Amino acid sequence: MDRAIKLQLSTSEMNYFPDEVIEHIFDFIPSHRDRNSISLVSKSWHKIERYSRHQVFIGNCYAISPERLIRRFPCLRSLTLKGKPHFADFNLVPHEWGGFLHPWIDALSKARVGLEELRLKRMVVSDESLELLSRSFVGFKSLVLVSCDGFTTDGLASIAANCRHLRELDLQENEIDDHRGQWLNCFPDSSTTLVSLNFACLKGETNLSALERLVARSPNLKSLKVNRAVPLDALTRLMSCAPQLVDLGVGCYENEAEPESFEKLMAAIKKCTLLRSLSGFSEVAPVCLTAFYPICENLTSLNLSYAAEIQGNHLIEFVQFCKRLQLLWILDSIGDKGLEIVASSCKELQELRVFPSDPHDEEDNNTAVTEIGLVAISAGCPKLHSILYFCKQMTNAALITVAKNCPNFIRFRLCILEPNKPDHITSQSLDEGFGAIVQACKGLRRLSVSGLLTDKVFLYIGMYAEQLEMLSIAFAGDTDKGMLYVLNGCKKLRKLEIRDSPFGNAALLADVGKYETMRSLWMSSCEVTLGGCKRLARNAPWLNVEIINENENGRMERNEEDEREKVDRLYLYRTVVGTRKDAPPCVTIL
Amino acid sequence: MENSNSYSPYSSSSVDSTKPSPSESSVNLSLSLTFPSTSSQRETSQDWPPIKPRLRDTLKSLRLRQRGYNTALFVKVYMEGVPIGRKLDLSTFSGYKSLLENLSHMFDTSVISGGTRDRKHHVLTYQDKDGDWMMVGDIPWDMFLETVRRLKITRPERC
Numbered sequence: 001m002d003r004a005i006k007l008q009l010s011t012s013e014m015n016y017f018p019d020e021v022i023e024h025i026f027d028f029i030p031s032h033r034d035r036n037s038i039s040l041v042s043k044s045w046h047k048i049e050r051y052s053r054h055q056v057f058i059g060n061c062y063a064i065s066p067e068r069l070i071r072r073f074p075c076l077r078s079l080t081l082k083g084k085p086h087f088a089d090f091n092l093v094p095h096e097w098g099g100f101l102h103p104w105i106d107a108l109s110k111a112r113v114g115l116e117e118l119r120l121k122r123m124v125v126s127d128e129s130l131e132l133l134s135r136s137f138v139g140f141k142s143l144v145l146v147s148c149d150g151f152t153t154d155g156l157a158s159i160a161a162n163c164r165h166l167r168e169l170d171l172q173e174n175e176i177d178d179h180r181g182q183w184l185n186c187f188p189d190s191s192t193t194l195v196s197l198n199f200a201c202l203k204g205e206t207n208l209s210a211l212e213r214l215v216a217r218s219p220n221l222k223s224l225k226v227n228r229a230v231p232l233d234a235l236t237r238l239m240s241c242a243p244q245l246v247d248l249g250v251g252c253y254e255n256e257a258e259p260e261s262f263e264k265l266m267a268a269i270k271k272c273t274l275l276r277s278l279s280g281f282s283e284v285a286p287v288c289l290t291a292f293y294p295i296c297e298n299l300t301s302l303n304l305s306y307a308a309e310i311q312g313n314h315l316i317e318f319v320q321f322c323k324r325l326q327l328l329w330i331l332d333s334i335g336d337k338g339l340e341i342v343a344s345s346c347k348e349l350q351e352l353r354v355f356p357s358d359p360h361d362e363e364d365n366n367t368a369v370t371e372i373g374l375v376a377i378s379a380g381c382p383k384l385h386s387i388l389y390f391c392k393q394m395t396n397a398a399l400i401t402v403a404k405n406c407p408n409f410i411r412f413r414l415c416i417l418e419p420n421k422p423d424h425i426t427s428q429s430l431d432e433g434f435g436a437i438v439q440a441c442k443g444l445r446r447l448s449v450s451g452l453l454t455d456k457v458f459l460y461i462g463m464y465a466e467q468l469e470m471l472s473i474a475f476a477g478d479t480d481k482g483m484l485y486v487l488n489g490c491k492k493l494r495k496l497e498i499r500d501s502p503f504g505n506a507a508l509l510a511d512v513g514k515y516e517t518m519r520s521l522w523m524s525s526c527e528v529t530l531g532g533c534k535r536l537a538r539n540a541p542w543l544n545v546e547i548i549n550e551n552e553n554g555r556m557e558r559n560e561e562d563e564r565e566k567v568d569r570l571y572l573y574r575t576v577v578g579t580r581k582d583a584p585p586c587v588t589i590l
Numbered sequence: 591m592e593n594s595n596s597y598s599p600y601s602s603s604s605v606d607s608t609k610p611s612p613s614e615s616s617v618n619l620s621l622s623l624t625f626p627s628t629s630s631q632r633e634t635s636q637d638w639p640p641i642k643p644r645l646r647d648t649l650k651s652l653r654l655r656q657r658g659y660n661t662a663l664f665v666k667v668y669m670e671g672v673p674i675g676r677k678l679d680l681s682t683f684s685g686y687k688s689l690l691e692n693l694s695h696m697f698d699t700s701v702i703s704g705g706t707r708d709r710k711h712h713v714l715t716y717q718d719k720d721g722d723w724m725m726v727g728d729i730p731w732d733m734f735l736e737t738v739r740r741l742k743i744t745r746p747e748r749c
Contacts, residue, residue: 087640089640090637090638090640090641090642091636091643092637173642173644175643201644306644306648308648308652309652356639357649358649359641359646360636362653390639390641415639415640417639474638474640
């Protein structure tokens with residue numbers, strides 16, 4: 001129990017206390033990892049811990065079944081579930097692969113669990129499930145859906161209508177079929193408990209008067225993120241009746257804001273003295289960003305990654321005044337010059353994400369970011385610990401400098417847009433640069449590598465990245481040795497995802513027991529063959545070894561398979577409940 | 591419209607295999623299939639660089655707007671044998687699947703693209719910017735939008 005409260009008393013001494021006292025002590029230990037450790041101490045602690053556990057995190061919904069979850073934690077109140085593997089975000093996993101919510105809601109409902117919070121990531125959610133959810137859990141307070149799909153605004157209508165104590169409805173990056181219905185109208189007039197409402201990802205029309213009435217009767221509303229269909233004057237009215245907002249997501253504005261509406265907006269914004277976080281701004285004229293000048297010094301979080309219409313110079317003009325910024329997500333149109341200004345202005349910066357505005361290199365623009373911007377940020381922002389950086393070029397020298405400037409990185413993700421691109425000055429591989437990062441950043445938990453990389457970078461990662469939990473590899477490495485260095489070296493590795501790299505059966509099969517210590521492994525467009533995967537499945541019955549086929553129209557016929565055939569997509573994960581029954585035809589579980 | 595001066599690393603289920611590949615190759619570009627027109631995957635199934643769908647869509651519509659498409663993309667649609675045509679805004683469709691569904695509805699018949707020709711269904715064809723008549727569904731949706739000039743729903747036997 002590294003981070004748990006170090007209990008001075010030994011177990012046997014503690015058992016003189018009644019269970020309620022021990023339970024009360026456990027209440028101070030919220031981290032699920034620590035609680036997992038506590039439950040292993042003794043039988044009585046296991047039992048006390050079980051009944052007092054209210055929050056459960058399940059990183060892979062197929063690792064356990066809903067029934068077993070409920071049996072162990074009957075007093076569950078808050079559940080987090082994750083479904084599809086991470087690369088599903090980038091179109092590498094068929095839509096129907098799995099991750100269905102329904103069995104979970106069904107089981108929780110039947111067992112009458114007092115569910116209050118549900119957080120889902122990459123799950124398939126149906127309107128039916130949402131309706132069942134809304135009717136089954138009287139005290140339901142919070143629904144957070146991230147990158148989910150399968151439902152429509154009808155499902156949202158059920159939640160709005162039936163969850164009397166709803167505090168949070170947070171929809172992030174979901175694919176929702178917008179039936180242009182009146183889901184916002186479905187919040188009853190008596191509903192006044194909303195604290196957080198985010199529907200930025202909805203593509204259709206929004207009933208503005210229903211929204212305004214809802215906001216007006218929600219005095220506790222702290223976070224509001226609207227979709228594109230909420231124009232400037234509506235936004236002004238919303239902000240006027242919710243000056244207590246802390247977190248605002250802005251919709252789509254007309255191209256030219258009339259001076260009068262602009263004045264009114266600015267006046268409303270000035271009153272929002274508690275506003276700390278700003279996002280949205282897709283299809284927005286640059287002048288509208290300036291309406292937020294009055295409060296920009298208060299901002300700690302700014303997400304302009306959808307503001308594709310705002311040019312670099314306007315972004316810079318705004319960001320340079322956000323001196324308290326801790327989180328900044330922005331497009332690379334800000335340029336190296338812009339990042340240099342961020343580095344000199346935003347000394348509190350902890351997390352930076354720079355996204356590509358021209359992902360397929362279709363424009364002849366020179367304003368994208370390079371290694372210069374990255375070095376500037378590393379030099380100027382001492383508190384920086386998380387970075388996601390898309391760029392067109394990189395050098396080892398820059399990475400070595402970044403490592404020296406920022407040994408505190410927890411998350412380091414670098415994506416050079418052109419695969420296999422070497423150091424653009426020396427033409428060498430970027431092994432040394434990434435090597436420097438893993439050597440300096442002793443607390444590194446997440447790493448994504450890119451550019452030209454040989455097996456050597458993986459040797460470094462295996463040697464130095466002792467705390468690494470998640471590693472993403474694309475178009476890298478030379479031989480199986482690369483993957484083996486990682487599997488043998490990174491003791492805390494939980495998730496490994498690899499695409500388009502020459503790792504094959506030898507690496508896959510070398511240490512089958514390793515996969516029991518990990519949540520999952522993804523390999524696509526690598527060298528592993530069907531035969532190799534079959535051998536793995538035979539030797540590791542505690543794993544689900546899934547092959548996702550190109551041809552979606554039929555399972556592989558057993559006698560037609562060629563074991564030397566390379567597997568297109570492999571996804572394997574540990575599980576205590578064996579083969580899942582809901583796999584579609586394009587998935588074969590070995 | 592191919593970007594012949596830049597690398598486009600589509601892997602597996604995307605684009606046709608005539609895209610230029612990188613000169614140094616420890617890259618394993620697996621079989622590039624012709625884009626399946628009845629794919630149940632996202633139609634714009636590009637998987638590199640690793641950005642999420644919402645950002646991808648935002649940047650794509652920005653690009654279309656900047657190229658003067660004004661986001662709307664109206665083309666004429668004729669059904670063979672019917673003299674009066676219709677006009678359709680292709681930008682409102684997310685891909686081939688929704689286009690075919692909509693046309694089937696509009697013309698009250700079953701319209702399909704290249705894949706399985708079985709003499710019962712009408713087949714959708716298009717005239718590209720070179721003036722040639724082609725089967726709909728062979729190229730990625732984005733490319734199709736850039737090259738399509740008009741649509742024709744042909745009688746089944748013709749193809």
